[in-house]
Amino acid sequence: MRLTVLGSGTSVPHPRRSSSAYWVEAAGGTLLLDCSGPAVHRMAAEGCDWAALDAVWVSHFHLDHVGGLAPFLFGTKYAPQTAGRRKPLFIYGPRGTGGLLRHFDEAYDYGLFEQPFPVEVREVAPRAEFEPLPGLRGATLSTPHTSESLALRVTDRDGTSLVYTSDTGFTEALAGFARAADLFLMECSFFRSKPVELHLELSEAMELARLSGARRVMLSHLYPEWDGVDLAAEAKRLWDGETVEARDGLRLNIGE
Ligand SMILES: [Zn+2]
Ligand SMILES: [Zn+2]
Numbered sequence: 001m002r003l004t005v006l007g008s009g010t011s012v013p014h015p016r017r018s019s020s021a022y023w024v025e026a027a028g029g030t031l032l033l034d035c036s037g038p039a040v041h042r043m044a045a046e047g048c049d050w051a052a053l054d055a056v057w058v059s060h061f062h063l064d065h066v067g068g069l070a071p072f073l074f075g076t077k078y079a080p081q082t083a084g085r086r087k088p089l090f091i092y093g094p095r096g097t098g099g100l101l102r103h104f105d106e107a108y109d110y111g112l113f114e115q116p117f118p119v120e121v122r123e124v125a126p127r128a129e130f131e132p133l134p135g136l137r138g139a140t141l142s143t144p145h146t147s148e149s150l151a152l153r154v155t156d157r158d159g160t161s162l163v164y165t166s167d168t169g170f171t172e173a174l175a176g177f178a179r180a181a182d183l184f185l186m187e188c189s190f191f192r193s194k195p196v197e198l199h200l201e202l203s204e205a206m207e208l209a210r211l212s213g214a215r216r217v218m219l220s221h222l223y224p225e226w227d228g229v230d231l232a233a234e235a236k237r238l239w240d241g242e243t244v245e246a247r248d249g250l251r252l253n254i255g256e
Contacts (some may be wrong), residue, residue, distance in 0.1 A: 001026050001156050001254040003183065006042040008220045008246035011064035015080065017222060017247055018042055019064035022164070022185070027157045028134035029054035037067035046249060055132050058093030059166030060149035061100055070104035073112040073119065080165035088118040092132055094148035095123045116140060126150060128145050141177045143168035145198045153177060160255035163214070167221060169198040175211035182215035182255040183248075187221035191229050202231075206238035215255075220246035 002025040004147040009017025021039030022085040024031040024047065030053050032039070044052040050072075059065055069091070069100070076089070093095065096123045104127045105112040112118050124130055126142035137159040140150045145167045163178040164185045186208065189199035199221075200208075209217045217239075219221060219231060235243035 001154075001160050001162060003185070003218075003252045003254055004046050004048065004248040005218075005246045005248055005252075006039050006048075007036050008045060008145070008222055008248050008250075010221055010223050012060070012224055014186070014224055016248060019067070020059075020221060021068070022220075023048045023161065026133050026154070027134045028136050031132055031136070031154070032056045033152070035068040036064050036072075036165060037071065039068045040072050042248070051085060052087075053089065054087075054091070055092060057132060057152055058091065058097050058165075059152065059164070060094065060146045061096065062146065062167065065166065066100065069096040069101065069161055070110070072102075073115065074110060076117075077111065077115055077177060081226055082180060083116055085117045085237040088120050089115075089170055091119065091121045092124055092130065092138075093121075094150050095125065096148055097121055097123050106255060124150070132174055135155070139177075141173060143174070144171050145169060151177060153181065154158065158255070162254055165200075167199060169210070170200060170204040175208045178208070178212040181212065182216065183212045184209060184217045184251070185189055186217060188219035188231075189221050189223050191225055191234070203238060206235060206243075209231070209239045209241060209243070214241070215244065216242045216244065218244045218246050218252070222246065 004023040006021035007018040018038035019036035020034040022033040099149040162179040188205040190201040194201040
């Protein structure tokens with residue numbers, strides 16, 4: 001699997017970090033992890049083949065994770081690049097994903113589901129297993145962030161695994177869920193003294209890294225408080241493994 005970071009930031013406007021979105025290339029196709037508002041254009045900026053995108057994963061309904069979904073569907077409805085597309089676009093997310101999209105759609109006469117291709121919304125329960133792409137095994141875990149928020153673990157045909165926490169507070173359950181993952185893509189909203197319980201700060205993220213035995217960790221969803229902090233060096237003081245600081249445009253081969 002190959003990962004491209006589209007947005008390593010949060011809802012707070014930032015000159016170098018746009019909000020949550022990650023492009024995943026697996027053996028069976030492409031998967032977008034969260035679709036923030038900026039993600040719609042970040043995909044194009046990074047050369048991702050957005051017109052052929054196979055599936056979207058929605059982790060929870062905060063707008064820095066789903067704000068681009070309706071605009072993306074508005075774009076694919078009219079774009080020349082998708083006029084000839086016939087294969088379906090799958091949208092996976094927690095219970096309520098379909099209702100959320102319908103609310104967006106009904107806010108005006110958008111016709112978001114009238115596309116040249118089918119749009120299939122599939123709601124996924126916590127602790128469920130599903131197949132987001134052919135040959136890609138997915139599993140979910142409920143996280144302490146919102147009532148619907150889910151972490152996702154995907155394992156490709158060659159056995160490489162990626163765990164994406166999206167936004168979460170601390171729970172040891174995440175370490176078990178990410179056991180020996182090739183890449184543990186964790187939120188780490190704050191460096192220290194986190195002002196809200198339902199996000200992570202560095203010491204908690206490194207505790208989860210240690211407990212999970214993950215091969216490599218990437219920290220993302222970085223608030224501006226991180227500006228000027230050497231994330232990798234601070235992480236190294238707390239956990240001896242490899243921690244990568246997410247940056248917009250960063251590309252990484254998972255499992256290498
Ligand atoms: Zn967020
Ligand atoms: Zn959130």
